[in-house]
Amino acid sequence: xxxxxxxxxxxxxxxxxxxxxxxxxxxxxxxxxxxxxxxxxxxxxxxxxxxxxxxxxxxxxxxxxxxxxxxxxxxxxxxxxxxxxxxxxxxxxxxxxxxxxxxxxxxxxxxxxxxxxxxx
Amino acid sequence: xxxxxxxxxxxxxxxxxxxxxxxxxxxxxxxxxxxxxxxxxxxxxxxxxxxxxxxxxxxxxxxxxxxxxxxxxxxxxxxxxxxxxxxxxxxxxxxxxxxxxxxxxxxxxxxxxxxxxxxxxxxxxxxxxxxxxxxxxxxxxxxxxxxxxxxxxxxxxxxxxxxxxxxxxxxxx
Numbered sequence: 001x002x003x004x005x006x007x008x009x010x011x012x013x014x015x016x017x018x019x020x021x022x023x024x025x026x027x028x029x030x031x032x033x034x035x036x037x038x039x040x041x042x043x044x045x046x047x048x049x050x051x052x053x054x055x056x057x058x059x060x061x062x063x064x065x066x067x068x069x070x071x072x073x074x075x076x077x078x079x080x081x082x083x084x085x086x087x088x089x090x091x092x093x094x095x096x097x098x099x100x101x102x103x104x105x106x107x108x109x110x111x112x113x114x115x116x117x118x119x120x
Numbered sequence: 121x122x123x124x125x126x127x128x129x130x131x132x133x134x135x136x137x138x139x140x141x142x143x144x145x146x147x148x149x150x151x152x153x154x155x156x157x158x159x160x161x162x163x164x165x166x167x168x169x170x171x172x173x174x175x176x177x178x179x180x181x182x183x184x185x186x187x188x189x190x191x192x193x194x195x196x197x198x199x200x201x202x203x204x205x206x207x208x209x210x211x212x213x214x215x216x217x218x219x220x221x222x223x224x225x226x227x228x229x230x231x232x233x234x235x236x237x238x239x240x241x242x243x244x245x246x247x248x249x250x251x252x253x254x255x256x257x258x259x260x261x262x263x264x265x266x267x268x269x270x271x272x273x274x275x276x277x278x279x280x281x282x283x284x285x286x287x288x289x290x291x292x293x
Binding site for chain 1: 193196199219229242253259
């Protein structure tokens with residue numbers, strides 16, 4: 001009985017850790033610089049407050065993602081992948097949570113302070 | 121392996137695959153990569169408590185490969201394979217420590233192991249730590265989904281305690 005309580009506490013601890021992690025990730029970053037990475041390589045660095053509205057197509061072995069920059073916001077407009085998760089995510093929110101397209105190995109994220117150059 | 125065992129496993133794989141396919145047709149209310157209920161894992165958790173480790177590995181491998189083929193999402197195969205492998209690696213020893221009455225606990229821990237496997241595969245494939253930001257969300261969803269599927273499997277075991285019971289089939293031999 002005592003042992004099973006220990007397991008419950010472990011589960012609760014994992015859940016709490018997860019919730020705390022979510023809150024940490026969702027804190028506002030306050031940055032304007034957005035990075036577009038594919039396969040771990042930095043393709044574009046955009047300053048959303050200054051960059052003009054545009055549509056960027058990023059191909060990846062036969063399929064591609066179409067990324068839209070509009071009114072200082074960025075989103076995946078179209079994606080040639082089965083799940084369409086990145087499209088459903090909508091505009092990139094001003095948090096630590098990136099838009100990710102797993103099939104096309106694409107990451108769109110706000111540049112984290114302190115990692116400048118580290119990813120480039 | 122006896123024909124009866126093989127048939128039981130095939131039946132379980134069919135059930136799991138059916139659940140998997142039906143679930144994949146339901147739109148995901150949480151549009152985050154890797155987040156899903158994973159109802160097919162009711163069968164996995166059930167099998168962990170009723171079958172030998174070798175048989176469970178066989179069952180899950182079949183489900184994952186056929187699920188990717190029928191679902192037409194071969195890219196997802198890598199993540200579910202990594203998740204499934206780590207899940208079994210964690211759950212097969214854990215089911216000896218955690219009694220059937222507390223099955224939901226080992227189901228939650230299995231789900232968390234699954235998330236760790238998924239995340240590791242995603243970081244390696246994307247070569248970017250950006251995806252790691254999803255890990256807390258996977259943890260929370262894994263705890264909820266694991267709890268739910270665990271409870272389902274637990275009720276199943278309690279209602280049908282002797283169906284496909286290895287001890288019973290062993291005695292018959």
